[in-house]
Amino acid sequence: MALRLRTGNQMIAQGAIQAGCRFFAGYPITPATGIFKTMIDELPGEGGVALSAPDEISAVAYCIGASMRGVKAMTATSGPGWALMTESVQYAVMTETPLVIALVQRLGPSTGGATQGAQGDVLLAEFAVSGGYTLPILSPSTAQECFDLTILAFTWSELLRTPVVLLSDKEVGMTAERVDDDLLRNVTSQDRLQWRNRSGGLEFMKPKTYGTYSFDCVQEIPAFTPVGGEMKVTATGSAHNKQGKLQKNSPETLEVLKHLEEKIRWRENDLVKVDADIQNGAKILVMSYGITSRAAKDAVAESRKRGIRVSFLGIQSLFPVPSRTITESLQGVGRVVVAEENLPGLYRSVIERHCNGARVLGVNKIGSLITPNDILNAVQS
């Protein structure tokens, strides 16, 4: 057994390398810098490129460019950097470019509190795309989960051809804890489906029927062709047809726009990752995510010690919302407690509609961790 003391940030970097990420461009920002630093230290030794960009806009654009060339790429930032990156995140959505962005939250608004944890960016991240396109979001709560979910984020991003956000926070990212190397799965992420030239020729393919964004049915993921490959890439962030040609409101262009959402929605039941601890006969369900899941689990354990029947649902795949799993966890439940480190109850506002009329209570706080006691009080109230 090999035990090490590692931060969540270090484990995201390690997970990325394990997943096959070979390109990282970063810009320093507390509390995400640990990911950048670990990639700078370790990626060259893995034959990859890690470099400093002059700002967050360049950092994410370099990553998207690298991904278009066919390389798995990641960047990491916090709320203020995310604000700068959203233009290009939308570009990655529109051009169906795989990309993983670790968003290590800190207290906002604006530059807020650099060394203070928070879970205030969950909707800022999800609703960053004009038109309301689903951005898959995975949220780890431990160093081990940072590793596992980073690999999963790459798999989703590769298979769906879309950017995926790893939503961490200062407390998950910068807290060091025990990691058992033997529990780290030695797997890489799955890779994007590549377009194959069946004729085997070396000529530059300018297909009439098959384009950069081709699909037969709207849910299908187009096969990827790298810039520099043998098939002509026609990539664009503007509304386009399946060939990548700029078009205004043609039926095919509208179909492509619909496809961008449908390819994710159609698979939403496969994109579920939760930490479920359902107790028979429980009348109360505690839900949480990220760092607050840890306090929630402790509160659930303590509640059970006191004879209260209570279930726990830690949500790791925040988006697409695991609505079916949430509904299934509500059998016999009359009260739902949702704990998260922001004042309005951001994620609660999203999942409330899936709670089938159960009473939904929020446990919310900023400035310090939500404690097991805070949640226990809500469970007992």
Next chain:
Amino acid sequence: MTTESRTITKALAPIASYFVKDVKFPFCKGCGHTNILRRLNEALVELQLSSRDVALVTDIGCIGLSDGLFEAVHTVHTTHGRSTAFATGIALADSVLADRRLKIIVLIGDGGAMIGLQHLVHAAMLNVDVTVLVCNNFVYGMTGGQSSSFTPEEFLTSTTPKGNIVPPADLCEILRHSGAPFVARTLATDRELPSILRQAIDFLGFAVVEILELCTEFAVPANELTGKKLLEEAEKNRWKLGILESRADRALFVDRYERTNGAKELSHPEQSSVRRTKSAVVRRAVSIVVAGSAGEGVQSASSLLCQAALSANLYVTQKNDNPVTQGSGFSLSEIWLSPRPVGFTGIEKPDFILVSSEDGLRELGLQGWMDRLSPKTRMYLDDTVDPTMVDDRIVRVPLRSTFGPRSATLGGLALMASEQNIVDPKMLVALAADRYGERTASGLTDGLKRLSAGGGAG
């Protein structure tokens, strides 16, 4: 990968044109863009680059419509001003991680050049194999002829109706001083344009060509602009024309990167996994708050304690806190050591507190820790820290004078570990020797001896 060469493959069959069949230019009559694109196509035809090895990257504005006109190259249409950044990403991946085949050509206008100035500057600094053609017609044509950052003084545009009062920036000079190894400025109508384009594309490294041209829809009618007047404008602004820079002595990023990172390094060099020991350790979850001054090794001493606990197969978490600066003010660690996995990483009622400096005590007060002590909490305080504080739970130790300011926290943790049977202090000393060297370790051992000879903690 050979240095200073691009493995460009020539086209298999001769390419007569890189345009789409029956190309129709979407630009206004007389617009310089049409001429520039025709000359670009001719340069490509002359160089006969293999289609798969050329990527044309564009963004927003009239010139951003160019990608749709080219068929025999990859095209990537991006967001306003960002095309150089996306191109840089493609070039970095292509040169370091792939087979270094691609020639990337960026087409932007004067608007995009300024929004994306940092991308141009950084691409020049990196020296990636990207050729940028800046089509400067002094206005935003697509949105109705507004002024740009490169509009000459006194120019009439829709946003400078009384004449531009802001002197234009000199893009070529900015990029030359950013290290761009190939810089040229010319006119869309210049006879030298084809030759300059060919040289810029053929150049191995970052090349920029600023092409001055006429926007016939806006700049021309408002300013009675002609080709002759354009030349006069260039002269007036001291915009030198021709190839302003062409140097072969600047290494590409890929070459510098490979030179520096050539040898495959061992991963995780900073921390090997821990040695297992069977020393006496806590059998229940223990919480410790460590507080001191930033720059005095508070968090790294805490991490050594965690390492020592790991070697005894305990679960640990170490949650750190400090002001936004790194080397001033307080530094604080909250530690859990437990035989079982740790959930909540915060501490509500600490079992132990160690304070190695006044900064640490002040911060504990500000954060309300002093109201969260239990009757069983033991506090190890340096003896210089607020001597007026009296409490049965306090253990006063001359940490700073015994171990020195930079080892006071480590010494305090070793003492606490030993007296409270938290972890084996010998393990802590061994880990200190690994991380800081034998001198620190023997200082630690000596200090602990002196403290126990002097009656230890009082």
